[in-house]
Amino acid sequence: MTNRLDRIMERLSRTAARGMSRRSFFGRASAFGITAASMPLLPVSRANAAQQPGESGDPQSCDYWRYCAIDGFLCSCCGGSTSSCPPGTEPSPITWVGTCRNPVDNKDYVISYNDCCGKSACGRCMCNRNEGDTPVHQPAGSNDINWCLGTEVGVVYNCSTAVVLGAAD
Amino acid sequence: MKTLTAFTALCLATVAAPATAQLQPEELTQETLAEVMQPHWVWVNDVSFDRMLDGRAYLLDADSGQMLGMISGGYGHGSLLLAEDGKTFGVPSIHLSRGVRGERTDVVTFYKTADLKAGTEAIIPPKRFSGMPFISSAPVMPGGRFAVLYNFTPEQSVTVVDMQAQKTVGEFVTSGCGLVFPTGPSKFFLICGDGALQPATLDAEGKVTLGKTSKKLFADDDPVTEKGVWTGKQWLFFTPSGKVHVIDHAKDVPSLAKTWSLITAADAGWRPGALQTASYHRATGRLYVLMHEGGPNTHKDPGTEIWVYDAAKQARIQRISLDGMALSVAVSQDAKPLLYTAMPGETDFKVRDAMTGELIRKIEGLGGFMTVIQPSPVTGQ
Numbered sequence: 001m002t003n004r005l006d007r008i009m010e011r012l013s014r015t016a017a018r019g020m021s022r023r024s025f026f027g028r029a030s031a032f033g034i035t036a037a038s039m040p041l042l043p044v045s046r047a048n049a050a051q052q053p054g055e056s057g058d059p060q061s062c063d064y065w066r067y068c069a070i071d072g073f074l075c076s077c078c079g080g081s082t083s084s085c086p087p088g089t090e091p092s093p094i095t096w097v098g099t100c101r102n103p104v105d106n107k108d109y110v111i112s113y114n115d116c117c118g119k120s121a122c123g124r125c126m127c128n129r130n131e132g133d134t135p136v137h138q139p140a141g142s143n144d145i146n147w148c149l150g151t152e153v154g155v156v157y158n159c160s161t162a163v164v165l166g167a168a169d
Numbered sequence: 170m171k172t173l174t175a176f177t178a179l180c181l182a183t184v185a186a187p188a189t190a191q192l193q194p195e196e197l198t199q200e201t202l203a204e205v206m207q208p209h210w211v212w213v214n215d216v217s218f219d220r221m222l223d224g225r226a227y228l229l230d231a232d233s234g235q236m237l238g239m240i241s242g243g244y245g246h247g248s249l250l251l252a253e254d255g256k257t258f259g260v261p262s263i264h265l266s267r268g269v270r271g272e273r274t275d276v277v278t279f280y281k282t283a284d285l286k287a288g289t290e291a292i293i294p295p296k297r298f299s300g301m302p303f304i305s306s307a308p309v310m311p312g313g314r315f316a317v318l319y320n321f322t323p324e325q326s327v328t329v330v331d332m333q334a335q336k337t338v339g340e341f342v343t344s345g346c347g348l349v350f351p352t353g354p355s356k357f358f359l360i361c362g363d364g365a366l367q368p369a370t371l372d373a374e375g376k377v378t379l380g381k382t383s384k385k386l387f388a389d390d391d392p393v394t395e396k397g398v399w400t401g402k403q404w405l406f407f408t409p410s411g412k413v414h415v416i417d418h419a420k421d422v423p424s425l426a427k428t429w430s431l432i433t434a435a436d437a438g439w440r441p442g443a444l445q446t447a448s449y450h451r452a453t454g455r456l457y458v459l460m461h462e463g464g465p466n467t468h469k470d471p472g473t474e475i476w477v478y479d480a481a482k483q484a485r486i487q488r489i490s491l492d493g494m495a496l497s498v499a500v501s502q503d504a505k506p507l508l509y510t511a512m513p514g515e516t517d518f519k520v521r522d523a524m525t526g527e528l529i530r531k532i533e534g535l536g537g538f539m540t541v542i543q544p545s546p547v548t549g550q
Contacts (some may be wrong), residue, residue, distance in 0.1 A: 021527070021549045064503075073219075094323060119269055120221065120222055120269055121218065121219045121220065121221055123219035123220075124217075128469070130467070135394050136306075136395050137348055137361065137362055139321065143300040144300045144303075144469075146299035148299075149322055153270050154245065154269075154271070155245075155263060155299055156221070156222065156269045157245075
């Protein structure tokens with residue numbers, strides 16, 4: 001087991017975008033300790049993270065650049081935004097991540113697709129793109145998992161956000 | 170009140186009219202079904218993606234094109250635990266005490282095929298995997314004694330359910346590996362995040378012991394999907410690029426028996442995809458795979474064709490055009506097999522002759538997010 005974790009960690013260290021979240025899956029105690037606020041501590045480029053990316057495109061459209069690995073209803077169409085949950089829903093503290101290229105500066109950014117939870121599915125703006133999506137046995141990059149986990153309100157999925165965590169190394 | 174009295178009198182007069190004197194009032198009854206699932210009966214999941222609290226599965230008769238009944242599966246319904254004899258099945262489900270919120274209870278509810286009435290319940294840990302339906306998240310072991318359910322919280326573990334006693338055996342950690350692929354009545358393996366396989370065994374009571382993990386078997390840049398197919402003897406796993414990895418599970422530590430490709434140079438641009446990618450007909454050795462044209466990152470796109478392979482010869486023997494798309498495919502296991510497909514967003518369930526590929530019928534007007542198809546079970550599944 002130790003060797004396998006070593007191999008996993010070795011691979012993850014080569015891929016910051018996926019590794020930063022996958023790391024958490026192998027630590028029981030830490031699993032529920034991840035929060036959106038703690039995400040910047042993960043291995044993304046902090047220097048670049050300090051600078052917000054330029055924006056173009058429509059966050060209510062599936063072809064918006066941040067949605068390259070999303071699978072679900074866009075919170076931007078459901079009373080929330082790319083970085084906020086609709087009223088009365090609770091952000092999932094744990095999630096999957098993708099790496100999406102911003103057409104404004106042609107740089108790659110790490111995107112956290114936190115689910116919003118506690119109300120039935122929004123049903124608007126269904127969007128499924130799978131750039132870099134991994135199978136569920138590689139959970140940190142898998143968009144086939146209901147990520148309403150570790151919430152107070154429970155497992156019911158409402159919509160998906162697309163939060164920029166930082167520039168990908 | 171006068172109006173109501175007059176209405177009541179009119180009703181009575183109507184009932185008492187001479188013409189109805191010869192009419193025998195109908196009696197309202199409940200239908201029942203055959204005790205055993207018939208060869209061309211098939212369950213199809215409707216995960217009700219935009220109303221996931223209302224997950225369900227429909228039982229269809231592919232010969233008649235009739236819907237026979239359904240079950241309600243709770244939140245994010247997955248697949249059914251079909252007993253090999255076709256007489257009973259279990260439904261793993263998630264329920265919240267206040268509908269969308271409140272205390273979570275996970276349960277396996279047992280049903281008889283004959284009446285589809287909810288029967289015995291086995292409460293399981295409130296950790297069952299919730300996501301897109303995969304049969305590998307809740308399979309029944311060959312022989313039918315146990316079912317093994319994958320948990321993800323994101324801690325990973327499995328819950329074992331005794332299908333005969335209809336009781337929960339317990340929860341067992343899986344050390345960073347997930348999904349469940351049975352290889353015998355008391356043997357299975359899981360896939361680990363690093364591309365290794367984790368073997369495990371069940372004792373007579375259903376308690377899990379993990380074995381020695383395999384070496385890394387699958388490439389990081391072309392990992393196997395969750396959608397492996399059991400031939401009755403081996404597991405076949407597919408990769409986004411079109412490789413088929415055949416697993417040798419005979420020894421204590423799983424290994425790769427061989428790897429072959431679904432795609433030849435002439436097929437460049439095609440690849441497997443979908444949610445339920447493939448199905449295998451054991452008597453003929455025919456492997457049915459949903460294929461589509463697309464590049465990288467299209468590994469979950471629906472299929473536009475089904476390519477049929479002789480799995481033993483690793484050679485394509487047929488192409489079936491779907492005249493549309495499908496996200497799920499399954500084949501019945503009888504001597505006159507039918508080929509089933511479903512596509513979320515469409516409400517038709519399509520039935521084809523599995524040998525010719527000819528479309529026989531569409532069963533229309535079903536739910537809007539049909540996913541996993543489960544044909545009538547066979548012994549040793």
